[in-house]
Amino acid sequence: MSEELTMAVVELDEEKVMNAVRSGLEGGKDPVQILEACCRGMTIAGERFQTGEYFLAELMLSADTFKRAMAILEPHLAKACPLKPLGKIVLATPKGDIHDLGKNIVATLLRAHGFEVYDLGVDVDPALIVDKVKETKPQFVGFSALITSAFDSMKEAVDMLVMDGLRDQFKLMVGGGVTTPTVKDYIGADFQTRDAMEGVAYCTKVIGG
Numbered sequence: 001m002s003e004e005l006t007m008a009v010v011e012l013d014e015e016k017v018m019n020a021v022r023s024g025l026e027g028g029k030d031p032v033q034i035l036e037a038c039c040r041g042m043t044i045a046g047e048r049f050q051t052g053e054y055f056l057a058e059l060m061l062s063a064d065t066f067k068r069a070m071a072i073l074e075p076h077l078a079k080a081c082p083l084k085p086l087g088k089i090v091l092a093t094p095k096g097d098i099h100d101l102g103k104n105i106v107a108t109l110l111r112a113h114g115f116e117v118y119d120l121g122v123d124v125d126p127a128l129i130v131d132k133v134k135e136t137k138p139q140f141v142g143f144s145a146l147i148t149s150a151f152d153s154m155k156e157a158v159d160m161l162v163m164d165g166l167r168d169q170f171k172l173m174v175g176g177g178v179t180t181p182t183v184k185d186y187i188g189a190d191f192q193t194r195d196a197m198e199g200v201a202y203c204t205k206v207i208g209g
């Protein structure tokens with residue numbers, strides 16, 4: 001079923017994706033595994049876009065299907081782990097970047113593992129991030145970056161947090177397809193990954209879970 005679901009996302013067969021997600025859940029399949037099958041499909045669709053096999057419209061359609069599948073899965077993922085919040089995290093795609101599929105996956109998985117997530121959305125102004133950190137006092141801040149031009153706005157947000165004396169009050173994670181250890185060092189983050197589950201494992205470890 002997983003392979004079929006993955007290929008349905010790639011082949012833009014929305015009806016098949018929705019049916020596979022619903023029947024998987026009804027059949028008692030682990031929602032995290034269903035999510036992973038959808039993620040693989042999104043990755044393959046992205047590769048087809050990069051090689052020129054898919055046009056932008058096809059890529060947007062697969063992203064849209066992916067989001068609808070996520071909407072069905074989210075309540076089941078939350079149910080899978082009904083814990084009291086383990087910790088708080090402020091999450092954002094920084095200014096200049098509108099990609100949000102990866103961020104949404106991280107948000108969903110963190111919630112599913114018991115974290116309270118304040119998702120600020122995409123193209124987020126550095127000042128908004130600072131305000132949310134002041135308001136919520138999180139143990140973690142997470143940035144999701146998919147385009148290189150977002151590196152400077154992440155750095156700007158971190159510099160503002162340093163200036164306000166807030167930077168040592170939380171761990172900073174950065175993730176997303178274009179991030180590397182060099183990006184982590186450039187913005188002064190504590191952790192970098194291109195795998196949402198690694199981010200969840202990092203937060204759980206830091207919090208002592």
Ligand code: B12
Pocket residue numbers: 039042043045046047049050056059060063096097098099100101102103105106142143144145146147148149173174175176177178193194195196197198199200
């Ligand atoms: C889908 C996509 C789009 C969709 C976005 C839909 C959406 N709602 O997000 C659309 C079509 C809208 C789009 C638009 C654009 N895109 Co685009 N897009 C992609 C594509 C193909 C896939 C990205 C994706 O969603 N991958 C799937 C997700 C699940 O992966 P992910 O984000 O990496 O997330 C995983 C991990 O990294 C991790 N993670 C992610 N964030 C975080 C955060 C934390 C805290 C943690 C712990 C983990 C974590 O968790 C996820 C699961 O494991 C990539 C190419 C690629 N293969 O990456 C180009 C790509 C990112 N896009 C690119 C560009 C240039 C653009 C555009 C400027 C226009 C254009 N010419 O195509 C605009 C962006 C405008 C802007 N200002 O942002 C470039 C960026 C180049 C660069 N180096 O800067 C790429 C790399 C394509 C390319 N090779 O040229 N895009």
